[in-house]
Amino acid sequence: xxxxxxxxxxxxxxxxxxxxxxxxxxxxxxxxxxxxxxxxxxxxxxxxxxxxxxxxxxxxxxxxxxxxxxxxxxxxxxxxxxxxxxxxxxxxxxxxxxxxxxxxxxxxxxxxxxxxxxxxxxxxxxxxxxxxxxxxxxxxxxxxxxxxxxxxxxxxxxxxxxxxxxxxxxxxxxxxxxxxxxxxxxxxxxxxxxxxxxxxxxxxxxxxxxxxxxxxxxxxxxxxxxxxxxxxxxxxxxxxxxxxxxxxxxxxxxxxxxxxxxxxxxxxxxxxxxxxxxxxxxxxxxxxxxxxxxxxxxxxxxxxxxxxxxxxxxxxxxxxxxxxxxxxxxxxxxxxxxxxxxxxxxxxxxxxxxxxxxxxxxxxxxxxxxxxxxxxxxxxxxxxxxxxxxxxxxxxxxxx
Amino acid sequence: xxxxxxxxxxxxxxxxxxxxxxxxxxxxxxxxxxxxxxxxxxxxxxxxxxxxxxxxxxxxxxxxxxxxxxxxxxxxxxxxxxxxxxxxxxxxxxxxxxxxxxxxxxxxxxxxxxxxxxxxxxxxxxxxxxxxxxxxxxxxxxxxxxxxxxxxxxxxxxxxxxxxxxxxxxxxxxxxxxxxxxxxxxxxxxxxxxxxxxxxxxxxxxxxxxxxxxxxxxxxxxxxxxxxxxxxxxxxxxxxxxxxxxxxxxxxxxxxxxxxxxxxxxxxxxxxxxxxxxxxxxxxxxxxxxxxxxxxxxxxxxxxxxxxxxxxxxxxxxxxxxxxxxxxxxxxxxxxxxxxxxxxxxxxxxxxxxxxxxxxxxxxxxxxxxxxxxxxxxxxxxxxxxxxxxxxxxxxxxxxxxxxxxxxxxxxxxxxxxxxxxxxxxxxxxxxxxxxxxxxxxxxxxxxxxxxxxxxxxxxxxxxxxxxxxxxxxxxxxxxxxxxxxxxxxxxxxxxxxxxxxxxxxxxxxxxxxxxxxxx
Numbered sequence: 011x012x013x014x015x016x017x018x019x020x021x022x023x024x025x026x027x028x029x030x031x032x033x034x035x036x037x038x039x040x041x042x043x044x045x046x047x048x049x050x051x052x053x054x055x056x057x058x059x060x061x062x063x064x065x066x067x068x069x070x071x072x073x074x075x076x077x078x079x080x081x082x083x084x085x086x087x088x089x090x091x092x093x094x095x096x097x098x099x100x101x102x103x104x105x106x107x108x109x110x111x112x113x114x115x116x117x118x119x120x121x122x123x124x125x126x127x128x129x130x131x132x133x134x135x136x137x138x139x140x141x142x143x144x145x146x147x148x149x150x151x152x153x154x155x156x157x158x159x160x161x162x163x164x165x166x167x168x169x170x171x172x173x174x175x176x177x178x179x180x181x182x183x184x185x186x187x188x189x190x191x192x193x194x195x196x197x198x199x200x201x202x203x204x205x206x207x208x209x210x211x212x213x214x215x216x217x218x219x220x221x222x223x224x225x226x227x228x229x230x231x232x233x234x235x236x237x238x239x240x241x242x243x244x245x246x247x248x249x250x251x252x253x254x255x256x257x258x259x260x261x262x263x264x265x266x267x268x269x270x271x272x273x274x275x276x277x278x279x280x281x282x283x284x285x286x287x288x289x290x291x292x293x294x295x296x297x298x299x300x301x302x303x304x305x306x307x308x309x310x311x312x313x314x315x316x317x318x319x320x321x322x323x324x325x326x327x328x329x330x331x332x333x334x335x336x337x338x339x340x341x342x343x344x345x346x347x348x349x350x351x352x353x354x355x356x357x358x359x360x361x362x363x364x365x366x367x368x369x370x371x372x373x374x375x376x377x378x379x380x381x382x383x384x385x386x387x388x389x390x391x392x393x394x395x396x397x398x399x400x401x402x403x404x405x406x407x408x409x410x
Numbered sequence: 411x412x413x414x415x416x417x418x419x420x421x422x423x424x425x426x427x428x429x430x431x432x433x434x435x436x437x438x439x440x441x442x443x444x445x446x447x448x449x450x451x452x453x454x455x456x457x458x459x460x461x462x463x464x465x466x467x468x469x470x471x472x473x474x475x476x477x478x479x480x481x482x483x484x485x486x487x488x489x490x491x492x493x494x495x496x497x498x499x500x501x502x503x504x505x506x507x508x509x510x511x512x513x514x515x516x517x518x519x520x521x522x523x524x525x526x527x528x529x530x531x532x533x534x535x536x537x538x539x540x541x542x543x544x545x546x547x548x549x550x551x552x553x554x555x556x557x558x559x560x561x562x563x564x565x566x567x568x569x570x571x572x573x574x575x576x577x578x579x580x581x582x583x584x585x586x587x588x589x590x591x592x593x594x595x596x597x598x599x600x601x602x603x604x605x606x607x608x609x610x611x612x613x614x615x616x617x618x619x620x621x622x623x624x625x626x627x628x629x630x631x632x633x634x635x636x637x638x639x640x641x642x643x644x645x646x647x648x649x650x651x652x653x654x655x656x657x658x659x660x661x662x663x664x665x666x667x668x669x670x671x672x673x674x675x676x677x678x679x680x681x682x683x684x685x686x687x688x689x690x691x692x693x694x695x696x697x698x699x700x701x702x703x704x705x706x707x708x709x710x711x712x713x714x715x716x717x718x719x720x721x722x723x724x725x726x727x728x729x730x731x732x733x734x735x736x737x738x739x740x741x742x743x744x745x746x747x748x749x750x751x752x753x754x755x756x757x758x759x760x761x762x763x764x765x766x767x768x769x770x771x772x773x774x775x776x777x778x779x780x781x782x783x784x785x786x787x788x789x790x791x792x793x794x795x796x797x798x799x800x801x802x803x804x805x806x807x808x809x810x811x812x813x814x815x816x817x818x819x820x821x822x823x824x825x826x827x828x829x830x831x832x833x834x835x836x837x838x839x840x841x842x843x844x845x846x847x848x849x850x851x852x853x854x855x856x857x858x859x860x861x862x863x864x865x866x867x868x869x870x871x872x873x874x875x876x877x878x879x880x881x882x883x884x885x886x887x888x889x890x891x892x893x894x895x896x897x898x899x900x901x902x903x904x905x906x907x908x909x910x911x912x913x914x915x916x917x918x919x920x921x922x923x924x925x926x927x928x929x930x
Binding site for chain 1: 728729730753754755756757758764766768771772773774775776777778782785786787789790795798799800802
């Protein structure tokens with residue numbers, strides 16, 4: 011009642027729309043990224059770098075040269091894996107901020123298999139992926155259990171678990187798993203040859219992880235669009251009360267999807283140690299903040315599983331561009347973080363623009379208008395009614 | 411109170427009219443509140459009492475009619491204006507900040523409180539108001555630690571400190587213990603003894619009888635009677651006015667004709683010694699039903715004032731919560747009992763349908779399409795489920811035919827449910843719940859807020875479900891609806907079934923008294 015009164019005073023009101031058209035979402039997202047690019051250009055100028063030349067160098071070294079392009083794609087791999095997991099979690103409003111820790115947990119699992127088991131050669135790599143996935147899933151399942159059983163806020167627990175994982179890795183490489191040869195820096199022993207992933211030609215692109223990531227994106231898209239589990243996730247994310255009424259076991263669904271999300275992040279950790287470093291290394295080198303950047307990937311994809319691919323490639327480009335800025339343009343190494351921060355800020359801030367518009371109030375409705383339904387959380391909101399992924403046309407929703 | 415003084419009404423209402431889409435909430439209400447008087451407004455839930463009070467407090471603008479305040483025309487655009495005139499409201503649901511102290515909450519009610527240490531200047535005033543009316547309050551206590559009675563005291567003190575000369579209390583005793591009720595009445599008596607006025611909204615006859623100087627009875631938004639304490643208040647008379655006896659006769663014929671058929675039907679829903687404990691407070695269980703049976707083809711109406719165990723009863727039958735003790739049997743078996751209990755899903759599989767109270771938040775998922783909402787509770791079963799996958803084509807086919815069969819007005823089955831009108835949302839729910847011949851149907855306030863056409867269609871659907879052999883449990887605050895649809899009526903009060911009667915023989919007086927917690 012008091013709310014109704016307050017609304018009456020406003021001459022214009024924000025009207026949430028039935029659905030956000032895809033072109034509008036795309037346009038707003040591109041505009042947000044463009045504004046970020048503009049600010050970065052200004053940073054170039056402030057550092058005395060000619061912006062035109064800087065951008066040309068960045069584009070050449072990250073997209074046009076084969077080696078640069080491979081670096082962009084390589085950095086997109088962990089973002090793909092962690093991002094698709096987070097997208098799934100966010101659809102059910104499980105705010106997992108812990109992909110970074112789950113990546114590290116996956117790396118620990120893979121290292122354990124690589125260094126301390128006696129498996130026949132061809133089985134080592136699959137066992138590493140399996141162990142990494144399970145380790146990541148276990149790492150993510152603990153906060154999910156706490157949330158499901160005791161209502162503990164998952165944002166805090168998943169975030170704190172990142173630090174536990176970070177120090178766990180540090181302890182391992184400084185303690186029990188420390189390489190005999192390590193003097194200055196700490197790291198584990200080098201993986202045996204059968205525990206190292208093949209790469210594409212002379213690049214560092216560990217393609218098996220990329221293949222797994224792409225398959226996983228397709229699987230999640232299919233799950234969300236076609237499976238009972240996907241439907242339950244969708245209902246739970248939009249209305250927990252209706253989910254209970256529909257007989258959906260919120261605890262079970264949350265646990266399952268949190269484990270899936272964390273398992274995907276764990277796979278990313280396997281790729282990093284087995285494909286790039288070939289040993290367990292200092293956690294801040296192992297993952298360059300991929301777990302946090304993956305949050306941005308999931309947000310950029312706005313609830314659509316397949317959109318994770320371009321979103322991850324874009325952030326892979328940002329990471330690769332960061333290297334170029336540092337090495338070729340001699341800009342501070344913190345600049346890529348500034349760029350991701352800017353993009354995150356702008357994307358989140360522009361979210362409402364996709365969802366509604368200001369309309370003049372009709373005074374007659376002021377007294378009786380029911381409260382507008384609170385918009386759903388960011389990732390899921392953009393797709394009102396339509397399932398994520400490519401199978402949309404096959405569902406009855408697509409017919410209207 | 412000085413009878414010699416020529417009395418001008420403190421507040422006077424003339425022809426107050428308020429319409430909502432499909433509902434005439436207030437139909438030309440007149441009301442005079444005198445100084446030094448407790449004026450009770452009596453009526454069932456949905457009679458328009460709360461709307462009327464919101465008009466008086468400036469929360470709702472009436473469509474027609476006029477108000478005067480101490481002889482001057484009164485037009486309220488906001489509660490702030492009402493407060494400025496001296497009108498205070500103690501709402502049914504308190505508007506307090508749980509994590510703030512009493513004093514801080516009071517300071518929020520005073521826009522002129524200083525920015526720094528806003529509570530300090532209030533303390534003397536708080537002390538004065540508290541002493542004057544015998545309202546003991548600890549200003550430093552956190553509101554979340556207070557009992558409902560103490561919270562109410564905070565609201566009253568707030569209104570008094572704002573200088574209220576007319577205090578409107580909306581169902582003030584619903585959250586109070588008997589001792590707290592006595593204390594409240596003492597405060598109110600002291601307040602009117604100073605020449606102030608009280609409007610006391612209630613449906614509890616006993617309290618009205620004790621406290622009121624004048625009683626105005628509302629039914630369906632209109633004043634149906636007015637009684638004065640000076641002429642003596644009679645409980646039975648008030649109960650009859652409140653409930654209305656005109657429709658009882660119409661129900662009788664249909665009821666007697668069906669009674670025989672039902673008696674032969676099997677018991678499809680049986681509750682035995684079901685108890686639901688209220689969380690936290692030790693005020694006894696929220697629901698305590700020794701035995702309740704509904705036979706196939708029978709409609710049992712649950713009458714009673716909201717908050718007397720209805721929502722717990724519904725939750726237990728529909729599987730939304732497990733009873734603390736006792737058994738709920740459907741067709742002689744407990745669905746998913748013990749460790750295999752899977753909440754609402756077990757009940758759905760056992761054939762329990764639920765038309766929930768909150769249509770838009772629980773009954774449908776607003777962002778999802780009509781088709782998906784039609785599959786909401788059955789997506790795990792055939793024909794929708796194929797192993798772990800959902801056959802969206804089957805969903806499309808079934809929903810298309812449901813839209814036609816239930817005459818759901820929607821642009822397409824792909825339209826998000828939240829774009830539908832209330833009546834059509836209810837049709838979606840009815841289609842989903844009733845279309846698969848459930849054994850037990852629980853319908854909660856099924857026509858609340860619906861227009862006439864949607865109401866009668868809903869009634870027909872429920873009667874048809876019973877006609878196909880379902881056991882129907884109808885929970886409604888609309889006594890007319892309960893009486894006209896039900897074969898039997900069970901009255902819930904304090905979580906217990908205090909009376910059961912055949913609807914055809916139901917005596918509105920006895921019903922009204924039972925609902926009001928008076929043992930007849």
